[in-house]
Amino acid sequence: MLKSQMCKQQDFDTPWFRQACERLKEPFRYHRKLWEFCYIYQALLERGILAPGKKGLGFGVGTEPLIPLFASHGCEIVATDLDYDSALTQGWVQTDQHFSSMEKINERGICDPVQFQNLVTFKTLNMNEIGPEYYNQYDFTWSSCSFEHVGSIELGKQFILNQMNCLKPGGVAVHTTEFNLSHYKVMFSPVFSLILCFLTLTS
Numbered sequence: 001m002l003k004s005q006m007c008k009q010q011d012f013d014t015p016w017f018r019q020a021c022e023r024l025k026e027p028f029r030y031h032r033k034l035w036e037f038c039y040i041y042q043a044l045l046e047r048g049i050l051a052p053g054k055k056g057l058g059f060g061v062g063t064e065p066l067i068p069l070f071a072s073h074g075c076e077i078v079a080t081d082l083d084y085d086s087a088l089t090q091g092w093v094q095t096d097q098h099f100s101s102m103e104k105i106n107e108r109g110i111c112d113p114v115q116f117q118n119l120v121t122f123k124t125l126n127m128n129e130i131g132p133e134y135y136n137q138y139d140f141t142w143s144s145c146s147f148e149h150v151g152s153i154e155l156g157k158q159f160i161l162n163q164m165n166c167l168k169p170g171g172v173a174v175h176t177t178e179f180n181l182s183h184y185k186v187m188f189s190p191v192f193s194l195i196l197c198f199l200t201l202t203s
Contacts, residue, residue, distance in 0.1 A: 002043045006179055007035045016042045023072075024065045025108045036144045036176040037066055043174045044140055050075055054139040057166050059127050059159075060146030063104060068111035071119040078138075079105070080125035127159050135165045141173045148177045 011017055012030055020038035021028050044050050052074030061067060061079040070077050106116045125134075127143075127150050141163050147156045156177075164173060 001046050007032055023069055025110055040142050040144060040174045047172055049140045049172050057138040057141045059143040064144060065110055067120060068106040068116055071116050072111040077120045078123055080123050128155055130162050136168055138166050139168055139171050141166050143175045
């Protein structure tokens with residue numbers, strides 16, 4: 001069973017990775033982002049969370065194919081992302097990484113269109129402002145390369161703690177992020193992004 005880990009080349013050679021690529025309708029390639037999708041899917045799949053009647057909450061979903069994939073298992077999904085104006089300011093709209101329409105999310109036909117429409121809901125949500133209306137509602141939560149963009153290291157840590165409130169007892173959270181192996185300094189991109197390093201995560 002998968003545990004917390006960094007992306008490893010050997011994962012790309014496993015049956016679970018290849019099977020996840022097929023379900024995502026993604027061509028196989030050695031790419032960190034693809035690994036994140038496959039890792040999140042496999043971690044939830046092997047814990048029996050992806051089943052009819054289960055509820056999932058995604059943060060900063062953008063155009064992720066995980067949304068229709070989870071719905072194809074019969075899960076009820078609430079997909080969230082920043083409001084349009086904030087996403088535009090931060091550059092997510094210009095780079096086509098912001099949620100734009102339900103149709104685009106399922107354009108590969110990963111999930112039956114009727115099932116997708118019945119099971120998937122989109123809501124605007126700032127990851128730094130998770131309200132009590134989300135608490136104790138979900139069997140699983142996830143994010144892929146999102147919480148490093150919330151504004152600071154402390155805000156990223158606080159998000160991980162806050163999103164746990166959204167889970168029902170026994171729920172599962174799977175969150176992936178970028179990781180800096182080159183040295184112990186914290187790397188910042190202009191204004192909005194950071195890359196965590198070993199010292200950050202162990203301090």
